Amino acid sequence: MKEQLEQFLYYITVERGLALNTVISYRHDLEQFISFLESIGIKNFKEVKREHLAGYLENLxxxxxxxxxxxxxxxxIRSFYKYLLREKIAESNPAAQMESSQIQKKLPQVLSLEEVERLLDQPDVKTPLGQRDKAMLELLYATGLRVTELVRMTTEQLNLEVGYVTALGKGHKERIIPITENAQDALKEYLQHGRRALLKGRQSNYLFVNRSGKPITRQGFWKILQRYTQKAGITRHISPHTLRHSFATHLLEHGADLRSVQMMLGHSDISTTQIYTHVAREQLKKIHRLHHPRS
Structure with missing residues (x-):
């Protein structure tokens, strides 16, 4: 069964072009599924029935x-079995008629405009690391990039003359996102001074590098963000995705149309973007409650 799993992972990587993190997630989940099947004596995917799958989900x-x-x-599992059916390795898909459990949707956490300003003001722009951090934070809030898109961005994806970045999103889909003047200024400063100081004559295609001249990692950026969050006096837990949520919500609050925000975020389905309209409404209600004389 593990051989079929490797073939499937090769298929979604090479033929479907799924992102590395997605492939890693598939591997993790399907290896657990195979281990469960082996523990109950199933050695072939053709033997798997709906009740086995129900037992696995109950086990989780x-x-x-x-x-x-x-x-x-x-x-x-559903995607894996579609592949197995196509390759005639399985005769039916036990997951086909199984419905996903209902999830109570939580509204994404966003920063206020004042909190964003405080956060963006924290890096010490007199130092190379501060110039880099300022550029990263400004770019993330200006574009709503995913953190993976940010840390993997190359200098070729940046066009400061026209004022946009080309983001490479899920499934290697490209999208063009305008960037603010503040972000452009921070990036120019970093490229002219900070990045050169960090590279020390070394070469790199990556836009954001560390002291060793290597690209910043997702974990590295997370630590940087936590440090500046504390310095800014923001007591709530925030993640890189919080800036993406804030980007989308603030755009909608200031009159941007939903379709444009969808394109900039790289959402394939507009219903994913629509949750930010609920956030914007909740923010307006909060302001109304705080400031209306009869609230």
């Missing part, structure tokens, strides 16, 4: 996995 529930995580496992 008993281990404390959240509804969203269990649904991700089910979606991975």
């Amino acid at each position: 529930h008993n281990k404390g996995l959240a509804t969203r995580s269990r649904n991700r496992h089910l979606a991975a």
